[in-house]
Amino acid sequence: IDESFKRIQEVDDQVKAFLTLNEEAAREAAKAIDEAVEGDSSLLLGMPIGIKDNIVTKGLRTTCSSQFLDNFIPLHNATALEKIYTAKGIMIGKLNMDEFAMGSSTENSSYQKTRNPWDLDRVPGGSSGGSAASVAAGEVLFSLGSDTGGSIRQPASFCGVVGMKPTYGRVSRFGLVAFASSLDQIGPLTRTVEDNAYLLEAISGHDGYDSTSADVDVPNYASHLTGDIKGLKVAVPKEYFAEGVNADVKAKIQDAIKQLESLGAVCEEVSLPHTKYAVPAYYIIASSEASANLARFDGVRYGVRAESNDLIEMYKKSRNEGFGDEVKRRIMLGTFALSSGYYDAYYKKAQQVRTLIKQDFEKVFEEYDVIVGPTTPTTAFKIGEKVDDPLTMYANDILTIPVNLAGVPAISLPCGLSDGLPVGLQIIGKPFDEGTIYRTAHAYE
Ligand code: GLN
Numbered sequence: 001i002d003e004s005f006k007r008i009q010e011v012d013d014q015v016k017a018f019l020t021l022n023e024e025a026a027r028e029a030a031k032a033i034d035e036a037v038e039g040d041s042s043l044l045l046g047m048p049i050g051i052k053d054n055i056v057t058k059g060l061r062t063t064c065s066s067q068f069l070d071n072f073i074p075l076h077n078a079t080a081l082e083k084i085y086t087a088k089g090i091m092i093g094k095l096n097m098d099e100f101a102m103g104s105s106t107e108n109s110s111y112q113k114t115r116n117p118w119d120l121d122r123v124p125g126g127s128s129g130g131s132a133a134s135v136a137a138g139e140v141l142f143s144l145g146s147d148t149g150g151s152i153r154q155p156a157s158f159c160g161v162v163g164m165k166p167t168y169g170r171v172s173r174f175g176l177v178a179f180a181s182s183l184d185q186i187g188p189l190t191r192t193v194e195d196n197a198y199l200l201e202a203i204s205g206h207d208g209y210d211s212t213s214a215d216v217d218v219p220n221y222a223s224h225l226t227g228d229i230k231g232l233k234v235a236v237p238k239e240y241f242a243e244g245v246n247a248d249v250k251a252k253i254q255d256a257i258k259q260l261e262s263l264g265a266v267c268e269e270v271s272l273p274h275t276k277y278a279v280p281a282y283y284i285i286a287s288s289e290a291s292a293n294l295a296r297f298d299g300v301r302y303g304v305r306a307e308s309n310d311l312i313e314m315y316k317k318s319r320n321e322g323f324g325d326e327v328k329r330r331i332m333l334g335t336f337a338l339s340s341g342y343y344d345a346y347y348k349k350a351q352q353v354r355t356l357i358k359q360d361f362e363k364v365f366e367e368y369d370v371i372v373g374p375t376t377p378t379t380a381f382k383i384g385e386k387v388d389d390p391l392t393m394y395a396n397d398i399l400t401i402p403v404n405l406a407g408v409p410a411i412s413l414p415c416g417l418s419d420g421l422p423v424g425l426q427i428i429g430k431p432f433d434e435g436t437i438y439r440t441a442h443a444y445e
Pocket of ligand 1: 101102103104126127146147148149150151152179286397
């Protein structure tokens with residue numbers, strides 16, 4: 001814990017991963033553990049963990065990187081954090097993100113721009129940019145992020161760390177500020193696959209406070225790290241190597257596939273034919289759900305209230321001042337897609353496309369154990385490069401979004417460098433089969 005705060009002191013001025021530190025409480029927790037460490041085999045005993053700032057922390061400011069929640073101090077902990085405490089992990093502080101998790105570069109934070117520790121002129125990815133950068137910079141060993149369309153895997157890929165988006169329902173969403181409820185999942189970011197397996201085991205499981213959390217046993221994920229993938233059937237979707245995916249990224253992924261083959265895996269090309277419709281379908285569904293979820297920010301119940309004597313004016317002013325541009329863009333898009341007259345043409349159509357994408361995966365998983373490809377079409381881009389061009393920014397998520405629409409689990413882990421920047425290998429698994437993903441990733445690592 002001392003090392004963690006020391007490192008934050010040394011580098012966070014430049015990396016800017018943390019929004020709020022939990023120093024006093026963390027040091028106290030560490031002291032309590034020091035005094036009673038004998039014979040304690042708790043899964044995360046004394047481990048320093050950073051938390052994305054859309055996961056609520058009792059008594060500690062939780063902003064979602066939004067001015068709207070500038071003064072918001074939650075009254076309870078998210079279930080994932082309670083579970084970390086049960087496993088005796090120590091929460092170090094709250095990590096920067098794109099406002100309400102909308103973005104792919106952490107540039108949409110209303111507080112600060114987090115930088116990629118590999119090259120400070122580049123973005124760390126997003127929206128869990130702080131979560132990935134803090135682990136890559138050695139400030140914490142573990143962090144939690146959230147992934148609605150790629151927000152754990154894409155920053156993990158850009159920062160050269162391991163990031164897992166679990167199966168929808170694997171981890172309780174209670175206390176995760178909702179962006180798109182049918183897609184959101186909390187997941188772990190770490191330096192190694194083994195650490196990742198421990199943290200996921202600690203935070204998983206059914207929760208009475210989240211009706212979408214699944215009542216499925218939590219395996220001992222570490223027991224899957226056998227190193228043995230002989231005979232594993234690996235599908236390689238041709239759509240994940242299409243135009244637009246950088247040639248050197250493709251080459252690094254091909255090398256990784258060769259390595260899996262040399263370990264005894266059987267790799268074959270397959271097709272996920274509806275991949276190209278994933279981005280438009282996602283932006284309709286995610287924005288529609290966001291427009292409903294963010295209706296709760298009215299200046300009354302949470303956060304900052306604008307001055308006005310008129311109730312409706314107060315709502316409007318609070319929302320106008322509290323939300324940033326990207327959040328407003330999503331609310332308007334979602335409200336439009338859900339409005340009568342357009343609902344069938346956009347929202348319903350997007351849901352139908354979602355079913356087709358889910359069926360693409362189901363079909364491949366009838367024959368294969370995992371699907372492998374790149375996490376992102378490119379390595380980390382420059383700060384400012386895409387910020388004024390939302391469509392190019394959205395297109396960056398083409399390879400991560402289908403996984404959320406299908407609800408399946410996927411990991412990103414480092415697989416070499418391209419021009420000195422990390423490339424991420426994505427391994428996608430069957431629902432609730434994170435164990436096989438970890439086995440594959442660990443054998444490769
Ligand atoms: N970049 C995507 C978006 O902006 C995904 C974000 C996320 O997964 N939270 O919506």
